[in-house]
Amino acid sequence: xxxxxxxxxxxxxxxxxxxxxxxxxxxxxxxxxxxxxxxxxxxxxxxxxxxxxxxxxxxxxxxxxxxxxxxxxxxxxxxxxxxxxxxxxxxxxxxxxxxxxxxxxxxxxxxxxxxxxxxxxxxxxxxxxxxxxxxxxxxxxxxxxxxxxxxxxxxxxxxxxxxxxxxxxxxxxxxxxxxxxxxxxxxxx
Amino acid sequence: xxxxxxxxxxxxxxxxxxxxxxxxxxxxxxxxxxxxxxxxxxxxxxxxxxxxxxxxxxxxxxxxxxxxxxxxxxxxxxxxxxxxxxxxxxxxxxxxxxxxxxxxxxxxxxxxxxxxxxxxxxxxxxxxxxxxxxxxxxxxxxxxxxxxxxxxxxxxxxxxxxxxxxxxxxxxxxxxxxxxxxxxxxxxxxxxxxxxxxxxxxxxxxxxxxxxxxxxxxxxxxxxxxxxxxxxxxxxxxxxxxxxxxxxxxxxxxxxxxxxxxxxxxxxxxxxxxxxxxxxxxxxxxxxxxxxxxxxxxxxx
Numbered sequence: 445x446x447x448x449x450x451x452x453x454x455x456x457x458x459x460x461x462x463x464x465x466x467x468x469x470x471x472x473x474x475x476x477x478x479x480x481x482x483x484x485x486x487x488x489x490x491x492x493x494x495x496x497x498x499x500x501x502x503x504x505x506x507x508x509x510x511x512x513x514x515x516x517x518x519x520x521x522x523x524x525x526x527x528x529x530x531x532x533x534x535x536x537x538x539x540x541x542x543x544x545x546x547x548x549x550x551x552x553x554x555x556x557x558x559x560x561x562x563x564x565x566x567x568x569x570x571x572x573x574x575x576x577x578x579x580x581x582x583x584x585x586x587x588x589x590x591x592x593x594x595x596x597x598x599x600x601x602x603x604x605x606x607x608x609x610x611x612x613x614x615x616x617x618x619x620x621x622x623x624x625x626x627x628x629x630x631x632x633x
Numbered sequence: 634x635x636x637x638x639x640x641x642x643x644x645x646x647x648x649x650x651x652x653x654x655x656x657x658x659x660x661x662x663x664x665x666x667x668x669x670x671x672x673x674x675x676x677x678x679x680x681x682x683x684x685x686x687x688x689x690x691x692x693x694x695x696x697x698x699x700x701x702x703x704x705x706x707x708x709x710x711x712x713x714x715x716x717x718x719x720x721x722x723x724x725x726x727x728x729x730x731x732x733x734x735x736x737x738x739x740x741x742x743x744x745x746x747x748x749x750x751x752x753x754x755x756x757x758x759x760x761x762x763x764x765x766x767x768x769x770x771x772x773x774x775x776x777x778x779x780x781x782x783x784x785x786x787x788x789x790x791x792x793x794x795x796x797x798x799x800x801x802x803x804x805x806x807x808x809x810x811x812x813x814x815x816x817x818x819x820x821x822x823x824x825x826x827x828x829x830x831x832x833x834x835x836x837x838x839x840x841x842x843x844x845x846x847x848x849x850x851x852x853x854x855x856x857x858x859x860x861x862x863x864x865x866x867x868x869x870x871x872x873x874x875x876x877x878x879x880x881x882x883x884x885x886x887x888x889x890x891x892x893x894x895x896x897x898x899x900x901x902x903x904x905x906x907x908x909x910x911x912x913x914x915x916x917x918x919x920x921x922x923x924x925x926x927x928x929x930x931x932x933x934x
Contacts, residue, residue: 484684486692489764489773516649520656524663528680529688531765531772531801531808534673535663542660546653579768585668587769589815589836594768 467510467616475612476502476514480522484529493593496601499526500541500574504567505612507548508555519545536581540574560613564605571605572598674801681803692762756905757781759789762806771811771834771898773797777906778805786866788907794872794896795819795860796904807906811898812873813838821873822861826851829861832874832892841874843890852890854878868907872896 479502487495499522506514523538530537547570548555555563575598579590647655666672759775777783779802787799789809797817801808810817811834818833828851835842846852856876862869874892881888 481687481691483766484688484691486688486695486763487766492764492766493768495766516652516656520659523660525680525684528677529684530767531774532767532769533664534667534677535660539657539660539664542653542656546649549649581664582769585664589769591768591836 467506467513469513471616472506472510472513476506476518476522478502480525483526493591494596494600496597496604497526497571497574500544500571501601501605501608503541503545504548504570505609507545508552508563509616511549511552514545515549516542516545532578533582533585533587536578536585539581540577543577544570544574560606560609563609564602567605568599568602571601574598677801678803681806685803685805688763756907757783759807759904759906761809761902761904765808770816771814771836771838772800773809773811774806775809775904775906776806778803778807780805782908783807783906787909788867788871789904790871790907791896791901791904794874794894795867796896796898798866799906809904812841812894812896813898819867819873820861820864821858822869823852824857824859825853828852829863830858830890832858838898839893840877841892841894843892844887846879846888846890848881848886848888850888852876852879857895858892866909868909 476499479498482498483495503514503519503522507519519541520538523536523541524534526537526541527534551566555566558566572595575595579592579594583590646652663673757777759777762774762776765772765774775789783799783802785799785802789796789798795812797809797811797814799807800810812819812832813834813836815834815836818831820829821832822829830843830846830850830852832841832843843852854876857872858874858876860867860869860871860873872895874894877891877893879888879890
């Protein structure tokens with residue numbers, strides 16, 4: 445439907461954080477692509493099990509901040525690409541990403557209100573659970589052996605959530621103070 | 634529907650649980666297809682072809698860094714290395730002469746015995762691009778693929794010994810499953826006494842194992858294991874492993890030996906992919922008198 449007036453498509457009521465600095469599709473998709481690129485870097489062989497899943501972290505971040513732009517479909521697609529890049533069974537990471545995004549979308553209103561350290565605490569079981577889900581699903585599908593050291597990647601991801609989410613909040617203009625409306629709408633910090 | 638950043642006033646879409654279940658079903662369907670029927674190799678190869686240039690670009694700064702690091706080595710290091718390489722080359726040349734004589738002699742003896750000639754191999758040199766982030770297997774990606782004539786199943790070696798096997802081939806890259814992967818096995822022969830056994834990976838980076846070894850088998854620490862060539866995959870005579878120790882589990886009728894891989898599994902950047910030459914047509918079933926004219930059956934070189 446073509447928009448008649450530029451002003452009409454704006455929501456009538458303030459919608460929390462999205463009024464402060466609405467995440468544009470360009471921002472969301474470019475940052476997701478960058479996160480995927482970070483996982484595709486040629487990491488050293490010995491430390492692969494420590495490399496956190498940047499794609500999932502970006503996905504979760506945007507599922508909290510912009511659930512209408514990054515949702516289950518994007519999660520599934522990124523998961524399939526990750527599967528191909530990692531050479532594992534098709535759909536393994538896609539399944540884990542979808543599950544993690546689903547949980548986030550269920551509890552996102554609560555997560556939105558937390559500051560970054562508390563978010564990291566809440567997300568740690570989820571990031572750890574994703575690694576566990578991948579390993580368990582692989583074992584159930586008949587792969588001979590899983591390397592349980594990879595669970596460590598989940599913990600590393602939870603720790604890295606602190607600087608990365610803080611940075612993303614600053615880059616996208618989202619701050620908690622502004623979100624609560626204390627600084628008024630349309631204020632960048 | 635174009636994605637918008639704000640919620641619509643009237644929601645006209647499936648609920649979240651329903652959408653989630655649909656995506657889960659899709660993923661499970663793909664998983665089953667891939668795990669049970671291997672039906673997705675086309676899709677995987679296609680996506681990989683798209684991803685490959687991206688990965689190349691991402692890896693480029695690392696290559697430059699390594700190149701820059703190599704540029705600043707001192708003159709002394711280079712000349713020392715040069716001297717060492719010269720020595721090694723002379724030694725190798727001597728070995729090669731020896732080997733050529735042995736190969737000639739071997740061919741002659743084989744002709745005398747009317748055995749088919751050993752399958753020759755042509756090497757393709759590949760460079761390891763990255764280790765795959767796969768928690769279930771030990772795999773690396775090399776920069777040679779279908780375009781260079783590779784096919785799945787070919788053995789991969791380095792200067793010191795067997796490294797693994799090509800398991801998946803994409804247009805410009807190939808996946809090599811390392812010998813240390815739990816699903817990999819190689820038929821070997823003990824150099825000391827010719828005992829034939831099977832060495833398999835056990836998922837550890839530094840150890841291989843011989844499962845189900847006869848409790849009285851003559852295998853000792855320090856024995857060298859070479860491929861026996863009877864599987865038709867690995868050519869005979871490639872060094873594989875050195876026995877570290879044998880042990881006899883208490884509740885099992887079989888012994889077990891732990892070995893150290895000789896090839897630099899996961900250490901070197903360059904590997905050789907051995908191409909199994911199409912085996913010569915099998916020799917005629919026993920001629921009436923094999924000793925009549927041995928010269929006529931010499932394999933043409």
